[in-house]
Amino acid sequence: MTNRIKVFIVDDSAVVRQVLTGVLASDPQIEIIGTAADPILAQEKMMSEWPDVIVLDVEMPRMDGITFLKKIMAEHPTRVLICSTLTETGAATTMQALAAGAVGFVTKPKLGLKSFLSDSSSEMIRAVKQAAQATPRNFGRILPTASASSGATQGTTQAAPKAASTSMAESSNKIIAIGTSTGGTQALELLLTSLPRVCPGIVIVQHMPEKFTAMFAERLNSICELEVREAKNGDRVNMGRALIAPGGMHMRLLRSGAFFNVEVCDGPPVNRHKPSVDVLFKSVAALTRDNALGIIMTGMGDDGARGLREMHDAGAHTIAQDEASCVVFGMPKEAIKLGGVDRIVSLSNIAAEINHFSKDS
Structure with a gap:
């Protein structure tokens, strides 16, 4: 982006608006074009100059952030960065926002807000710059109602168990490994809800902080035929x-x-990420050959590109999501440049590729 990134901040906290304005405006590539205490006021102000990125709180008076986000994505798709608290309730709401079209999120604590935002200035600036590179998409997905996902409304993080047939309790002799980041929550929802119950075992890295992955897995489990769960060591x-x-x-x-089982372990970030797609893909490459399928999907950066190349060189089948269906083409693009991709496929066709891999002997 050659011009400065135009940012509009919507948050009912005057402290947050003030601190975020100071933090983001300190970067010469970012311009704050306005702030508002609620979405209705924000809409009025943005009519005169529309932002490249909206930084949006989710709990506000007059109109909540999710309702505002859905309205924006339906009428004027825009890159929206959610600013959410690090709580289970905040995580559940953030999942709703990502499903509704937000391209990313930043977290904030309930206490010590001013010092936290100042200390996290580089992270905030990077998040806005990453959001600016995304392509806003409205996949038209609506989250399950509270009755369909009661765990999320009650603040639990245990995915409801699914009745499994004898065949479903069998260990998978084929492995599907998926890596994704920005835009991946929507993409994974569309993909996993398209897959049948009879499917090879899937291992997934979605760049996301603690607490959010459990909530994400729980929500997917409630709407997929597959059992979806946050991994535990030894699963x-x-x-x-x-x-x-x-x-x-x-x-x-x-x-x-x-x-096959999984090891969940601590360690330093790899490619600035924990979990890292490369860590997962390289472990799959070391153990499998043509009985593995590696899929790299929408995301910023190059995490997973080297690991997918190792899978490819070991004999695995490899797929990259195409640019037209990505929110950010970074990770697939880097994997393609390294020569680790057999096929470039639209998001809407990845399920068919998985089904073909599942049936191919």
Whole structure:
């Protein structure tokens, strides 16, 4: 982006508006074009000059942030960065926002807000710059109602167990490894809800902090035929099960005799991420050959590109999401440049590729 990134801040806290304005305006590539205490006032102000990025709180008077976000995405798709508290309630609301079209989020504590925002200035600036590179998309997805996802409304993080047939309790002899980041929550929802119950075991890294991955897995589990859960150390990779790496932890594939399971472990960030797609993909490459399918999807940066190349070189099938369907084409683009991709596929066609891989002997 050659011009400065135009940012509008919507938050009912005067302290947040003031501190965020100071933090973001300190970067010469960012211009704050306005602030508002609620979405209705924001709409009026933005009519004169529309922003490139909206930084949006979710709990506000007159109109909540989710309602405002859905309205914006329906009428004027815009890059929206959610500013949410690090609580289970905040995580659940953030999941709703990402499903409604937000391109990312930044977290804030309930206490010590001013000092936290100042200390996290570089992270805030980077988040806005990343959001500015995204392509806002409205996939038209609506989250389950409270009755369909009661755990989220009650603040629990345990995904409801699904009745499993004997075949579904079998260990998967094929592995599907997926890596994604910015835009990945929407993309994964569209993909996983398109897959049948009879499917090879899936291991997933979605860049997301602690608490958010559990809520994300719980929501997906409530709307997918597959069992979707946040991975725990030692979990077996079974048919019909998708395991999502926990935020703040790496996940590796391990083999135990005829079975695959996962190791969830701590360690330094890789490519600035924990969990890292490269950590997962490289572990899959070391254990599998043509019985693995690696899929790299929408996301910023190059995490996963080297790991996918290792999978490719080991004989695995590899897919990259195409640019037209990505929110950010960074991760797939880097994997393609490294020569680790067999096929470039639209998001809407990835489920068919998985089904083909599942049936191919």
